[in-house]
Amino acid sequence: MNDADWSGAYDHEGGDGHEEHGKKDEEHGKDEEPTYEHGDSSDSTRPGPAGPPRIPLPRASVEDTGRPLPDVVRQQPLVLAHPVLKSLLGAWALAACSAEESLAVEAHLGECGACAEEALRLREAVGLLHPAESLDLDPALRTRVLEGCLERRPPRIPVPGWASAYDAETARLDALLQDFGDAEWHAPVRLRWFRADKATSRRTTVAGVIAHLLTVDGLVAVALGLDDPLGEVPAKRPTPASRTEAYWGAAHFPPTRSVRGPWREQSHDLVRTVSFTGGPAGALPVSYGDFELSLRDAMLDRAFECWVHAGDIADAVDYPYEPPSGRHLHDMIDLAARMLPTALARRREAGLCAPARGRSLRLEIEGSGGGEWVIPLEPAPALGIAPREVAHVALDGVEFCHLAAGHVPPEEAAAGQDGDRDAIRDVLFSVASLSRM
Incomplete structure (x- = not known):
């Protein structure tokens, strides 16, 4: 029924309104009773002067009637002995x-x-x-599920073992970012590292951290012949810090959640490319500006930094984040231990370490991913002569990684120490010097 029918019903001045409705139904050729949008077809609900309005009025509350409120029936407890x-x-x-x-x-x-x-x-x-259990998934769950699936059906193109840590850590970070809103993407994050034995930091946002990972991962992408996220870089040997500052400075506005797409796509391209190239590509050099790493070690380095910065992001949004699986954590610690002799040599050239010819330190890493490494404080004076061990340091695996990331001052590292104190100090400061933006 249209508005004209309703207005005709309301404009009728005499009778009960039935005749007018009958006439309109005859004009439209309808034999059935008219239907109303709010009500039934009985006489009491038809609009008209003698009937109620088409839309019923709100029902009165019991408090407005003046009648007493009904008593609340309360359940009585059982009477038990x-x-x-x-x-x-x-x-x-x-x-x-x-x-x-x-x-x-x-x-x-x-x-x-x-x-x-x-x-x-x-x-x-x-x-x-019934102890409280975390709702977060075990970080090793993804690895176990994939290993179980691959045992039943091996992949046609497997991911090299030295790239599996990067594959796992980028997937974990991507899962953390999946449900972030605009507020989380702009949450402040402070990047921390050590430079010249002093703590250094740089303030950015969650989106800025992902932009940092995108630009530094671009070093590996360039070595593999993939596109550089920075486009054409004027510097011949740019460092990770200079690349990051160039990316941040090129944008008119701070990075937003839109940076997740390029970072995610680049990480997939890196894993896919190293899978196709296979094991021999692991020796390919990757330039970091002032030093080089093999592709095998560069993928471990990128996995380590992805985990460290994922922890920075999780701290910024007050969310728990677990360390990597024991196998991947061991590989990351092994990379840092292999880089320590070079770091010691550089500090010695700068006059920051005491001469230590023919001596070594035993580094013991406890917990998940642990092991033992003999760190030469300086190459032995003659071939075939093992360096004399002068000190022993014991550290938790996660604590060691936080020290290598520049998140823990060397003086505050919870380390068990025995032996030459100067050698121990040189090694702890050298571990911290591995950190960078």
Whole structure:
């Protein structure tokens, strides 16, 4: 029915409105009763002077009628004897009682001190039986699932073992970023590292950290013949820091969540490319500006930095983030241990280390991914002569990685130390000098 039909019904001045409706139905050739949008077809709901309005008025509240409010029927607790209530305490602590039994027990606990103390002990015992579990997935779950799948159906083009850590850490970071809103992408993050034995930091945002990873991963992309996210770089041997500053400075506005797409696509391209090129490509040199790494070690380095900065992002948004799996963590620690002799030599050339000809330090890493490494403090004076061990340092694996990332000052590293204190200090400061932006 259109508005004209309704207006005709309301404009009728005499009768009960039935004749007017009949005429309009005859004009439209309708034999059936008219239907109304809000109501039924009975006479009491048809609009007109004698009937109620087409849209019913709001129902009056019981408070507006002046009538007394109905009494609230409260459930009375069961009346049970004390021995019965005491026997129900265990089931109540396990939340296995019915609603009536729980009400009776809780009413009794307010009156009986002995039962209240027993109920408290039982509740604490239940908490020990059901410890709080994190809702976050085990970081090794992805590796286990993939290994199980690959045992049943090996891949036609497998990912090299030395690239699996990068594949896993980029996937974990991508999963962390998946549900971020605009506020999280602009959360402040402070990048930290050591330079000239002093703590250095640079303030950015979550999006800025992903832009940093994008530009430094671009060094590996360039070595593999892929596109550089910076386009044409004027410097012949740009460092990770200069590349990052160039990317940040080229944009008129700070990076936003749109940077996730290029970073994600580049990480997939890197894993896909090294999988196609295979094991022989692991020896390909990757330039970091002032030093070089083989492609095998560069992929481990990028996996390490991806994990470290993912932890920075997680701290910025107050979210827990677990370390890598033990196997990948061991590979990252091994890379840092192999880079230590070069770091010691550079510090010695700068006059920051004491001469230590023919001596070595035993580095013991505890926990997941741990092991032992003998770090030469300086090459032995003659071939075939093993360096004399003068010190022993023990560190937790995650603590060692945080030291290598510049997140822990060398003086505050929780290390077990035995032997030459100067050698130990030189090694701890050399580990911190491995960090960079």
